[in-house]
Amino acid sequence: xxxxxxxxxxxxxxxxxxxxxxxxxxxxxxxxxxxxxxxxxxxxxxxxxxxxxxxxxxxxxxxxxxxxxxxxxxxxxxxxxxxxxxxxxxxxxxxxxxxxxxxxxxxxxxxxxxxxxxxxxxxxxxxxxxxxxxxxxxxxxxxxxxxxxxxxxxxxxxxxxxxxxxxxxxxxxxxxxxxxxxxxxxxxxxxxxxxxxxxxxxxxxxxxxxxxxxxxxxxxxxxxxxxxxxxxxxxxxxxxxxxxxxxxxxxxxxxxxxxxxxxxxxxxxxxxxxxxxxxxxxxxxxxxxxxxxxxxxxxxxxxxxxxxxxxxxxxxxxxxxxxxxxxxxxxxxxxxxxxxxxxxxxxxxxxxxxxxxxxxxxxxxxxxxxxxxxxxxxxxxxxxxxxxxxxxxxxxxxxxxxxxxxxxxxxxxxxxxxxxxxxxxxxxxxxxxxxxxxxxxxxxxxxxxxxxxxxxxxxxxxxxxxxxxxxxxxxxxxxxxxxxxxxxxxxxxxxxx
Numbered sequence: 001x002x003x004x005x006x007x008x009x010x011x012x013x014x015x016x017x018x019x020x021x022x023x024x025x026x027x028x029x030x031x032x033x034x035x036x037x038x039x040x041x042x043x044x045x046x047x048x049x050x051x052x053x054x055x056x057x058x059x060x061x062x063x064x065x066x067x068x069x070x071x072x073x074x075x076x077x078x079x080x081x082x083x084x085x086x087x088x089x090x091x092x093x094x095x096x097x098x099x100x101x102x103x104x105x106x107x108x109x110x111x112x113x114x115x116x117x118x119x120x121x122x123x124x125x126x127x128x129x130x131x132x133x134x135x136x137x138x139x140x141x142x143x144x145x146x147x148x149x150x151x152x153x154x155x156x157x158x159x160x161x162x163x164x165x166x167x168x169x170x171x172x173x174x175x176x177x178x179x180x181x182x183x184x185x186x187x188x189x190x191x192x193x194x195x196x197x198x199x200x201x202x203x204x205x206x207x208x209x210x211x212x213x214x215x216x217x218x219x220x221x222x223x224x225x226x227x228x229x230x231x232x233x234x235x236x237x238x239x240x241x242x243x244x245x246x247x248x249x250x251x252x253x254x255x256x257x258x259x260x261x262x263x264x265x266x267x268x269x270x271x272x273x274x275x276x277x278x279x280x281x282x283x284x285x286x287x288x289x290x291x292x293x294x295x296x297x298x299x300x301x302x303x304x305x306x307x308x309x310x311x312x313x314x315x316x317x318x319x320x321x322x323x324x325x326x327x328x329x330x331x332x333x334x335x336x337x338x339x340x341x342x343x344x345x346x347x348x349x350x351x352x353x354x355x356x357x358x359x360x361x362x363x364x365x366x367x368x369x370x371x372x373x374x375x376x377x378x379x380x381x382x383x384x385x386x387x388x389x390x391x392x393x394x395x396x397x398x399x400x401x402x403x404x405x406x407x408x409x410x411x412x413x414x415x416x417x418x419x420x421x422x423x424x425x426x427x428x429x430x431x432x433x434x435x436x437x438x439x440x441x442x443x444x445x446x447x448x449x450x451x452x453x454x455x456x457x458x459x460x461x462x463x464x465x466x467x468x469x470x471x472x473x474x475x476x477x478x479x480x481x482x483x484x485x486x487x488x489x490x491x492x493x494x495x496x497x
């Protein structure tokens with residue numbers, strides 16, 4: 001008897017989203033990830049849930065329409081993790097004229113059925129405080145709506161819900177072999193221990209590792225239409241004191257965002273360069289960091305240099321090669337390749353995809369596999385991710401409730417916990433009656449009780465899992481505090497099992 005209906009290789013947003021959807025339909029699901037959840041591309045995005053305003057000038061209207069519709073679906077699904085954000089788009093002298101920007105924003109406001117978010121307005125930058133951080137040559141701008149999120153936590157919450165619905169989530173487990181007959185036979189390796197699992201269908205959600213998976217695991221030729229694209233981001237001390245983001249147009253036609261980030265910082269990105277090589281080894285390059293600093297200096301009064309960069313990260317996107325000559329022109333929509341030879345178990349390979357449209361991608365994958373694993377009703381559109389079961393406008397009320405229930409937390413910690421866990425804060429603080437019950441302080445506002453929860457319920461095994469993928473507290477802890485956290489986790493393995 002086959003162990004699983006679906007085996008998914010890849011624990012990024014696509015893999016986790018498919019696992020959740022499939023498990024909720026009653027399918028037996030295995031998800032295998034060679035590292036930590038979201039340790040690759042899905043933790044290296046610009047952290048936006050958006051329609052992709054720049055895609056309109058490429059004519060990708062169907063992609064923008066789907067993404068804009070999903071923007072509000074996801075906002076309702078996870079109002080703790082996904083938050084509305086307003087974006088300032090300055091009119092760039094000598095580039096896209098204001099009438100063209102206004103037209104594009106009119107389409108953007110109306111294409112996806114916007115209901116929750118406010119529409120576009122014009123800004124006189126000489127009079128509006130939003131113009132203060134910008135250089136004096138910027139006179140006019142438009143302000144419009146999109147959303148921001150913590151990308152890696154979005155992955156983890158999908159995996160948490162998938163597991164709650166019966167999926168088996170195997171982080172730090174490598175699929176070393178996949179043999180196809182009437183079913184798939186997979187050899188899995190965890191800490192040098194091997195085991196075998198069988199599945200009716202296989203999903204290759206490995207992202208930039210698609211080619212490597214084909215060669216080393218499937219023993220097939222690398223897919224012909226794979227194109228890898230590297231994006232780099234940098235984080236600096238905050239460049240402005242408000243909660244809006246800036247959209248910076250550049251002479252090379254690229255768009256760069258400067259976004260308020262983690263209260264005290266500004267996130268800047270992204271670059272868009274062709275990539276070849278091992279995705280495991282991708283790092284921000286000095287030229288890319290310099291490029292982003294130069295763009296900031298062209299637009300803002302405050303100047304930055306690579307020495308001001310507190311954190312830089314890079315990721316590799318796997319795109320479907322449509323023959324475009326420039327990376328930024330390659331379509332960002334997902335492409336699903338179904339391989340189902342007669343009498344053989346099927347496989348779906350996923351190219352591309354955006355965090356914003358991961359839920360629709362999951363539905364599309366299960367539609368493609370329906371003839372092989374059975375068709376069952378879609379269900380995720382009206383659902384809530386873990387901790388998101390409160391009204392979309394109820395975040396402030398939830399924070400106030402947490403402050404009343406645990407007054408010793410303080411405002412900053414209460415807000416961070418609610419933004420990360422939503423209503424599940426009560427699970428972390430279930431037995432907490434005083435500040436001492438939070439356990440040892442391990443750096444910044446991170447306490448032992450939260451770390452134990454992450455180890456028990458969110459597959460956190462290392463300090464970096466906690467500091468960079470379950471949170472972004474890595475921006476605030478010292479090397480000594482990181483070592484203290486690592487020791488606490490090592491000492492707590494028995495308690496967290």
